[in-house]
Every structure is written in C-alpha cells, then in structure tokens.
Amino acid sequence: MLNTLFSDHVKILRPAGVGKIGGLLIVTSLAVFLLITSCEDYAQDRYEEYVVLEAYVTVNRPLPEVRLSKTLRTGQQYSFGDAALEGANVEVLLLEEGGDGEEVFDYRPSDEKGVYMAEDPTHRVLPRRTYRIAIDFDNRPEVLRAETTTPDAIEIINEMPDxxxxxxxxxxxxxxxxxxxxxxxxxxxxxxxxxxxxxxxxxxxxxxxxxxxxxxxxxxxxxxxxxxxxxxxxxxxxxxxxxxxxxxxxxxxxxxxxxxxxSIDDNLSDLISSQEVQLGGSTLSPGEIPNLRYDVEGGIGIFGSFASxxxxxxxxxxxxx
Structure with a gap:
C-alpha cells in the first residue's frame, strides 16, 4: 500500500520509508513503478539496469533536490539506499528563449546517498521558463538530459468559505x-x-x-x-x-x-496519466498496456515542474x- 508523505511545502506519494522532496504536489512515486515495470516497460530478453532521475521543479521556490538511483530486478524489495547512485555530476541550466544557457547551477552530493543539492540556495524558480538538467557519472557511462517548461504562477483568488x-x-x-x-x-x-x-x-x-x-x-x-x-x-x-x-x-x-x-507541466501530466493505466485505470488487457512516459533522455524517471x-x-x- 502506498503512503502519502507530506512536508510543509510539497507532497510526494511514495512507498513507506522513501524520503520526501520539497514542493506542493502529490505525484506517484517512481519507486513503485520501477518495482512493477522495470522489466515489463522495455522489450528485452534479459534484465537491463536503467538510471532513474527524480526531481520536481517548483515555481517561486529554490531549485529542487535531485534523486538518482537505478532500477532493481522485479520482485526485489525496494530500498532507495540500495538503489541510490553516487559519483554523479549534475547541473541545471536556465535556458534563454533560443535554447542557450542563460545561467548554470551546479549541484553537489548531500549527506544522503543518491541525493544532490544545488550549490546556490538563493535562486527561485521562475515561472514560464525552461530549465534543462544534465547528468553524467564518474563511474557509469550513462548521460541523462531532460527539460521542463515551468507553468505560470497561480493564485486562488476567490474567498473560500470557512x-x-x-x-x-x-x-x-x-x-x-x-x-x-x-x-x-x-x-x-x-x-x-x-x-x-x-x-x-x-x-x-x-x-x-x-x-x-x-x-x-x-x-x-x-x-x-x-x-x-x-x-x-x-x-x-x-x-x-x-x-x-x-x-x-x-x-x-x-x-x-x-x-x-x-498547475502541472507536460512531463508530470505524461507520467501521471500513463501511471493511471499501469495501476489499473484502464480496461486494456495486460498485453496492451502502454509504457510509462518519462520524457528523460538516457534514462527513465521525471524532471517535471508545477506551480501551487x-x-x-x-x-x-x-x-x-
């Protein structure tokens, strides 16, 4: 059974024991999908390991923490500590309209294995802008890329009844x-x-x-x-x-x-809508169930954004x- 963990500013739906990420949105934990679909998502004769990216960019808040792990074999009990990856080089770029980098934000490893934090804690994520994440490793061959265009900032403007x-x-x-x-x-x-x-x-x-x-x-x-x-x-x-x-x-x-x-971006919408099919929100037969949509180059996971x-x-x- 999934448990919902909630901090003061963001809520992520996760299995018990998996850590939190700051923000305001609930999304379904990748850990659950990786246990269910690490083999089924890709047509292959044998198990193949994939790098998993998880980061949620929140409008008007600091740059997000980045969680990096690997897929585990189907049937193996999930533990982020067991799956977490070290030795990553992570940077997030704020892009200009033409696609060039306007500003580059470097990341460093945190005290928790597999979790990386922005070295600049002062930057607040801008609405209606595109951010790109780039990741490579000292000890692995994978190179990951992903982009998100942040939604406009939102406000609930009507007076709510008590x-x-x-x-x-x-x-x-x-x-x-x-x-x-x-x-x-x-x-x-x-x-x-x-x-x-x-x-x-x-x-x-x-x-x-x-x-x-x-x-x-x-x-x-x-x-x-x-x-x-x-x-x-x-x-x-x-x-x-x-x-x-x-x-x-x-x-x-x-x-x-x-x-x-x-208000969520296309990447989060793709992941949430496709996971609803994976977890039973469809009348499709098992052989017809489509893959999760990740929008990550070189790996799987989510680099998405939202405003709250x-x-x-x-x-x-x-x-x-």
Missing amino acids: TVIYQSPEQMELVISALEQTQKQSIFVFNTVASEPEEEDLTPFYKTLVEEEDDTEAEDFYNTETTPINEGNFDVNDDGTITVQFPWIGVAFFGDNRVLAN DTVQTYFKRPEEK
Missing part, C-alpha cells in the same frame, strides 16, 4: 488567476491535507477502504489527490480566470483541511448542526 458541507449540492468552487500558457492547455491536480487525520473522521468512501483492506490505515489518506483535470473539466471565464468544481472524492477527512491547487497555491476550510458532516 465551512463547507460535505457533498452539498452547492459544490465548492476554486477560482484560479488568469494564466499565461506554456503548454497546449492548463492541467491541474488538487490535493487535500487533513489537519487531524483520525479514523472516526474519515468520509464514507475512505472509511470503507480502511475497513475492507487489511493493510490500509486512516493515516494513508491524510493527503489525497485528484486525477489531472484539464480544460474539459473547468470553465474559463471572460476575464481569463478559471473556475474549477472541487471534486468530493478528494476529501478523505471531515474537519480542518488544506486544499492545494497545482493553498487555501484552508472545514469540511462538515451533512448531519452536523
């Missing part, structure tokens, strides 16, 4: 500031973070999951996320602002919750007075 009745006919709406497009369409993921995730406060759907699944606990759902929401599921207003109906399935606990709106904003409200039981 209390929202769960599954009320008047569904909660979020109005998001007008955005300058950096991709074909805006894509959002929303997640909800419970302040006090107690089992007795679970909403009915999640309460059923906890009661029926032996390896599932209430704490597993204290940070829940929606599937990606694109232009077919929100309204663009005359002034360019965007109105989104917040889906009730994103609410796991009654009580005080933080609601996060995340947060509001807070209280989700009230319908029967509460």
Whole structure:
C-alpha cells in the first residue's frame, strides 16, 4: 500500500520509508513503478539496469533536490539506499528563449546517498521558463538530459468559505488567476491535507477502504489527490480566470483541511496519466498496456515542474448542526 508523505511545502506519494522532496504536489512515486515495470516497460530478453532521475521543479521556490538511483530486478524489495547512485555530476541550466544557457547551477552530493543539492540556495524558480538538467557519472557511462517548461504562477483568488458541507449540492468552487500558457492547455491536480487525520473522521468512501483492506490505515489518506483535470473539466471565464468544481472524492477527512491547487507541466501530466493505466485505470488487457512516459533522455524517471497555491476550510458532516 502506498503512503502519502507530506512536508510543509510539497507532497510526494511514495512507498513507506522513501524520503520526501520539497514542493506542493502529490505525484506517484517512481519507486513503485520501477518495482512493477522495470522489466515489463522495455522489450528485452534479459534484465537491463536503467538510471532513474527524480526531481520536481517548483515555481517561486529554490531549485529542487535531485534523486538518482537505478532500477532493481522485479520482485526485489525496494530500498532507495540500495538503489541510490553516487559519483554523479549534475547541473541545471536556465535556458534563454533560443535554447542557450542563460545561467548554470551546479549541484553537489548531500549527506544522503543518491541525493544532490544545488550549490546556490538563493535562486527561485521562475515561472514560464525552461530549465534543462544534465547528468553524467564518474563511474557509469550513462548521460541523462531532460527539460521542463515551468507553468505560470497561480493564485486562488476567490474567498473560500470557512465551512463547507460535505457533498452539498452547492459544490465548492476554486477560482484560479488568469494564466499565461506554456503548454497546449492548463492541467491541474488538487490535493487535500487533513489537519487531524483520525479514523472516526474519515468520509464514507475512505472509511470503507480502511475497513475492507487489511493493510490500509486512516493515516494513508491524510493527503489525497485528484486525477489531472484539464480544460474539459473547468470553465474559463471572460476575464481569463478559471473556475474549477472541487471534486468530493478528494476529501478523505471531515474537519480542518488544506486544499492545494497545482498547475502541472507536460512531463508530470505524461507520467501521471500513463501511471493511471499501469495501476489499473484502464480496461486494456495486460498485453496492451502502454509504457510509462518519462520524457528523460538516457534514462527513465521525471524532471517535471508545477506551480501551487493553498487555501484552508472545514469540511462538515451533512448531519452536523
């Protein structure tokens, strides 16, 4: 069972025991996919090891940590410490419009094996700009490249009610500031973070999951996320602002919750949408399931970006007075 780990600024969906990365978005951990698909993703007669890149660029925050590891054989219990790679040379470039490097940021190894940190802690990631990561190794032949174009910064601009009745006919709406497009369409993921995730406060759907699944606990759902929401599921207003109906399935606990709106780039959208098929979100037969989409040259993984904003409200039981 996947556990959701949440820091003050970013949430990454991971297996128990895998570390956090700073930011505001939940994405599904690559570690899980690598265990499931390290052999199946590639047509081959024997196991072949791949380098795995994991980094999430967050608008208006410092440059991200970079996690480098290798795939493990199918059936092997995953441990980032066992898979982590040392000896990497990592740099991130802020590109000019023509593709040349405007600024280069060098990285150094951290105290944790396989984790690399930017030497410049002062740079804040710019919206609507392209960042390129370049990686080679002192002790391996692989050379990795990937690019992400960051979304525009977003803001939730409507006044949120202090209390929202769960599954009320008047569904909660979020109005998001007008955005300058950096991709074909805006894509959002929303997640909800419970302040006090107690089992007795679970909403009915999640309460059923906890009661029926032996390896599932209430704490597993204290940070829940929606599937990606694109232009077919929100309204663009005359002034360019965007109105989104917040889906009730994103609410796991009654009580005080933080609601996060995340605008994601194409790389994250590709990974999330393809992993939904891998993890059962499709009626395709096993032989027809497509590979995960990684957008990484020379390896697999994710170098993606997003922008976020947060509001807070209280989700009230319908029967509460």
